[in-house]
Amino acid sequence: MGNKYKEVIAEIQSRIKDGRLQSGKKLPSIRNFANELNCSINTIVKAYSELEKAHQIYSVPRSGYILVGSDKSAISEPIIIDFSSAGPDKSKMPYRDYQHCMNQAIELYKEEMFQYSEPQGLPILRHQLSKQIQDLQVFAPPERICVVSGSQQALDLLVSLPFPNQKETICVEQPTHFSFIDSITSRGLKTVGIEISQNGIDLDYLKKVFKEESIKFFYTVSRFQNPTGFSYTNQQKKEVVELAKKYDVYIVEDDYMGDLDTKKKTDPMFAYDPSGRVIYTKSFSKVLLPGLRLGMTVLPEVLLKDFIRVKFAADIHTPVLTQGALEIYLSSGMYKAHIQKLRRQYKKKGTILKQAYLEYLPAGSTFTGGDSGFYSTIELPGGMKAKDLVEHLKEKNVLVQDATNMYLPQYKKENLIRVSVSQVEDRRIPVGVKKIGDGIVDLQR
Structure with missing residues (x-):
């Protein structure tokens, strides 16, 4: 087992810090977490045991482990919904x-x-x-x-x-x-x-x-x-x-x-x-x-x-x-096994994104793509510029990318943003899209 359990503990602390694990919520089951992190069940048991000794989690019979508390400094930090990062989901990488x-x-x-x-x-x-x-x-x-x-x-x-x-x-x-x-x-x-x-x-x-x-x-x-x-x-x-x-x-x-x-x-x-x-x-x-x-x-x-x-x-x-x-x-x-998991994950993200677009984007906005869970674009209504929306959304803790530099100079458009959900938790996708929609409305006023 060596020090592998310490790596599991570090992963849990990381999830606490970025808000994926919150006080009073259940931790992943031992078996599921072992499969996700590609380690033994004993390694997860050891990690949970150490966290329980440190009074950071507690066990509930036939229910699992619950998070007692988290880093106060992390709690005080706002949660950033990052639609601008387009790399693969780090938690799913082999x-x-x-x-x-x-x-x-x-x-x-x-x-x-x-x-x-x-x-x-x-x-x-x-x-x-x-x-x-x-x-x-x-x-x-x-x-x-x-x-x-x-x-x-x-x-x-x-x-x-x-x-x-x-x-x-x-x-x-x-x-x-x-x-x-x-x-x-x-x-x-x-x-x-x-x-x-x-x-x-x-x-x-x-x-x-x-x-x-x-x-x-x-x-x-x-x-x-x-x-x-x-x-x-x-x-x-x-x-x-x-x-x-x-x-x-x-x-x-x-x-x-x-x-x-x-x-x-x-x-x-x-x-x-x-x-x-x-x-x-x-x-x-x-x-x-x-x-x-x-x-x-x-x-x-x-x-x-x-x-x-x-x-x-x-x-x-x-x-x-x-x-x-x-x-x-x-x-x-x-590789084949890894790809099969990714297909399911990103297909789900794409479905959630499209539903959120249909529900929250205001009239005059159009969108493309989203099927892969990686890329899609939103064309902004009227004379609205992407750079203005990008700055406005930063204040709302939502990051999107201005797509202006994705055009040849002679074909440039300034009213397009790129959205990627590859690194965004499924449950935060609708929240972020609603903020994008609200931001468009705010700038139209």
Whole structure:
């Protein structure tokens, strides 16, 4: 048991401090808490016993353990509802499981860590990734897969890499993630934006852009788009791919959260043209541990050699240890079990968020997405500016993000906020949305 029980106690103290556990309320049952923290029942029993000796909790026969009191300084602090943080729920991350994989990787790859590795990625990991992405309807041999330091690295390299169609303009959904905006604006590249709304993009306009502009590639987040949360239908994806084929345009498909899709018959764009027209990228940041900085991309053979060359110039290779640990985590089945839990969790959050939007947002406000539990947007009514609402809500202890920097300069809108519930407790989501709705009304007066 060692000192593991102390880690359990530290977790309980953390929950007391941030308000997840409150005086007079029950603690998680011993069995449920052991499953959640991935430790033994004896460890939880030991932790509860120590807290009971310290008079911080007490037991009620056939009922469980009750919290006696909490840190007064924590109680006096206001509870912040943070819709601006978009990382994964820390309480659901598989720290212990991944620690085991890291320790095993150190043993397996101790010699490889003293020498440079392949820029394309460890062969054993690429073989495992090839198997793994089949569940997402992505069928690609290991030879076409590159391991990258987060999918953002792949996107940044593709932006500057010459493509076989010899075109230069990049077509981008508006809004989109600010890091991709930075990649293209920092290089002064030619861009065309296409607005994404509740119903997606205007395919007729996309056709016009593909036909009249010299489009190198169309960057799209096909599922749970950041920041709108929008997901294309299979038919929409198929039509986009057909347009790309017709007008010699490549598609860079960012499927960073495809694992969270609960619709079993949903396919990525890659499935409609696996030959190389669609370049597929995927990240593990939102579903695993962001600090690992691991991602992958599936490239056409015609781009593979040049991509590996610029990847080598960027960082020589992605760290061997983290690659090895990911391979062990995937092959052991831990990842699959972890994803199944996350799907249920975030689907529930998305349902709660949508219900709260319908109940509390005032007339004139519109919203997009929310299905993933990660991203959605609220378009503010009239001439209201997002930055004003952000400041107003701070005073109400609610944090949201101004989405202005998620637009290309020539397409900028200032009346959009991004909302993420990934780190917000389910019970606080409606409370926070009501405060957003009230804040909009306040600023309209």
